[in-house]
Amino acid sequence: MHNENIILNKAISYFQKNNFKKSTKILNEVLSKNNRQPDAFYFLGLINIQNKQYKSAANFISTAISINPNHPAYYFSLGITLHKSGQIICAIKNYSHALKIKPDLAEAHFNLGVALLNTNDVEGAILSYQRAIKFAPQYLDAYLQCGIALFQRRKFNEAIAYFKKTLQLEISG
Numbered sequence: 591m592h593n594e595n596i597i598l599n600k601a602i603s604y605f606q607k608n609n610f611k612k613s614t615k616i617l618n619e620v621l622s623k624n625n626r627q628p629d630a631f632y633f634l635g636l637i638n639i640q641n642k643q644y645k646s647a648a649n650f651i652s653t654a655i656s657i658n659p660n661h662p663a664y665y666f667s668l669g670i671t672l673h674k675s676g677q678i679i680c681a682i683k684n685y686s687h688a689l690k691i692k693p694d695l696a697e698a699h700f701n702l703g704v705a706l707l708n709t710n711d712v713e714g715a716i717l718s719y720q721r722a723i724k725f726a727p728q729y730l731d732a733y734l735q736c737g738i739a740l741f742q743r744r745k746f747n748e749a750i751a752y753f754k755k756t757l758q759l760e761i762s763g
Contacts, residue, residue, distance in 0.1 A: 594620060598629055610637045628657040632664055635671070644675035662692035669701060678708045696726035700735070707739060715739045730759040 601616035614637055620630040635650035651668045658664070669684035685702040688695055703718030719736035722729050737752030 628654040647671045662688040694725045696722045
């Protein structure tokens with residue numbers, strides 16, 4: 591197990607350096623020795639997302655979830671994969687599941703807001719962006735998107751406040 595973690599960390603290191611070929615090779619070696627290693631499946635999924643191979647990505651990440659159903663990043667990444675492939679409702683379910691496990695995951699709140707906006711649920715999107723801001727007060731994109739959604743709802747004064755905060759965050763960099 592210890593040796594497996596060392597090898598897995600090496601694959602992750604290559605992944606972080608965008609060396610997907612070496613990372614994939616090592617991850618496949620890990621899986622040849624332990625086909626129940628969820629992180630190996632997960633990172634293969636992330637590599638497939640980077641390569642815009644969303645169906646393969648979803649399969650790898652779903653396998654990771656079947657092995658370890660309590661990891662919020664797996665659901666979040668599956669949500670991203672499904673969202674990118676146009677499966678908005680399934681993406682919403684996965685973002686929501688990630689948030690059941692880790693309610694303070696600001697990125698999941700933000701992506702949920704984007705997906706809800708894609709389904710014309712502007713009010714739901716606004717709430718999701720506001721939750722993202724609650725958990726990550728410097729989340730510039732959440733302020734911007736919340737302002738846009740509020741503007742769509744003709745809540746101009748509230749929208750202006752969010753746009754001002756977006757500018758403040760942008761200037762303070």
